[in-house]
Amino acid sequence: MTNPNLSINIAGIKLKNPVMLASGTCGYGEQYSELMDLDELGAVITKTITLHPQLGNAPPRTVETPSGMLNAIGLQNVGIEQFLYDTFPKLKKLTYAPVIVSIGGKTVQEYINLTEILNNVKEIAAIEVNISCPNIKMKNGCMFAQDAKSTHEVTKKVSSLAKHPVIVKLSPNVTDIGEIAKAAEEGGADVISLVNTFSGMLIDIDSRRPKLANVTGGLSGPAIKPLALKLVWEAANSVKIPVIGMGGIMNYQDALEYMIAGASAVVIGTANFIDPQTYKKVIKGIEQYMKKYKVKNLSSLIGSLR
Numbered sequence: 001m002t003n004p005n006l007s008i009n010i011a012g013i014k015l016k017n018p019v020m021l022a023s024g025t026c027g028y029g030e031q032y033s034e035l036m037d038l039d040e041l042g043a044v045i046t047k048t049i050t051l052h053p054q055l056g057n058a059p060p061r062t063v064e065t066p067s068g069m070l071n072a073i074g075l076q077n078v079g080i081e082q083f084l085y086d087t088f089p090k091l092k093k094l095t096y097a098p099v100i101v102s103i104g105g106k107t108v109q110e111y112i113n114l115t116e117i118l119n120n121v122k123e124i125a126a127i128e129v130n131i132s133c134p135n136i137k138m139k140n141g142c143m144f145a146q147d148a149k150s151t152h153e154v155t156k157k158v159s160s161l162a163k164h165p166v167i168v169k170l171s172p173n174v175t176d177i178g179e180i181a182k183a184a185e186e187g188g189a190d191v192i193s194l195v196n197t198f199s200g201m202l203i204d205i206d207s208r209r210p211k212l213a214n215v216t217g218g219l220s221g222p223a224i225k226p227l228a229l230k231l232v233w234e235a236a237n238s239v240k241i242p243v244i245g246m247g248g249i250m251n252y253q254d255a256l257e258y259m260i261a262g263a264s265a266v267v268i269g270t271a272n273f274i275d276p277q278t279y280k281k282v283i284k285g286i287e288q289y290m291k292k293y294k295v296k297n298l299s300s301l302i303g304s305l306r
């Protein structure tokens with residue numbers, strides 16, 4: 001069999017393979033360039049950028065859990081101005097891989113402002129609208145992604161303005177993921193991605209204090225994979241737009257499960273902290289699987305659950 005075709009076009013985002021790095025788990029990409037060949041990736045998704053620089057939460061803000069980790073970084077980032085002046089040009093010099101810029105805000109207006117600023121930057125492959133960070137809440141204590149109306153509102157505002165394809169990143173901390181996925185689709189999202197982290201906490205029994213200074217944080221890693229996989233499958237069955245799947249992907253088998261469940265591409269997060277070469281093994285493994293089962297194009301794999 002000739003070499004299988006791993007390339008995929010997701011709502012105009014051309015990827016040479018379906019494997020990307022998750023927002024927040026590889027800095028802005030450039031910190032990881034010594035450990036990875038970024039050019040080999042389908043795309044790099046940057047740490048979420050906000051309108052103004054943010055210091056994030058007080059430490060400790062990461063802690064290991066059985067088969068995963070909790071984090072409460074609190075969207076520490078340099079802010080959009082510094083990002084565009086310094087970080088993004090450095091990253092673009094380092095790699096040909098498409099760069100997807102993740103944006104976050106506390107109000108709809110902040111998302112609008114960020115979208116307008118990014119409209120001036122041609123070299124961006126897409127924007128990922130992070131409305132699902134468990135460490136950043138709206139005034140009512142919820143994330144945008146926990147409410148269908150708010151999801152629709154922010155998606156509509158961003159999508160109607162954006163010159164780049166819009167990916168809306170959803171939260172697993174909801175009662176009906178299909179409803180939220182549809183709200184994003186109806187708001188004009190080109191793509192949805194999920195899952196962000198699951199809200200969680202841990203307690204140190206000697207001090208009887210929470211292990212995270214923020215008390216609660218977001219759980220990621222292999223512990224969440226079956227939960228996240230089900231949500232991706234449900235979301236993919238609720239919308240017609242492409243879905244990007246993530247949550248606990250550690251190897252090519254995990255990635256294939258997501259694709260068979262309906263994800264057009266997959267994202268590697270927590271695994272980067274254990275083995276930054278995971279992406280390489282996942283790409284190779286998908287290719288070998290396609291050869292073994294004589295799958296010529298990725299598209300015939302996506303949503304092929306029997």
Ligand SMILES: Cc1cc2nc3c(=O)[nH]c(=O)nc-3n(C[C@H](O)[C@H](O)[C@H](O)COP(=O)(O)O)c2cc1C
Nearest residue numbers: 022023024048071130195196220221247248269270
């Ligand atoms: C330390 C850490 C920081 C993260 N920061 C962000 C972020 O800035 N923006 C975002 O959308 N997701 C962020 N995430 C969530 C990941 O992008 C991903 O959605 C989640 O971890 C699930 O994938 P995984 O189990 O493969 O890590 C972060 C996750 C971790 C572990």
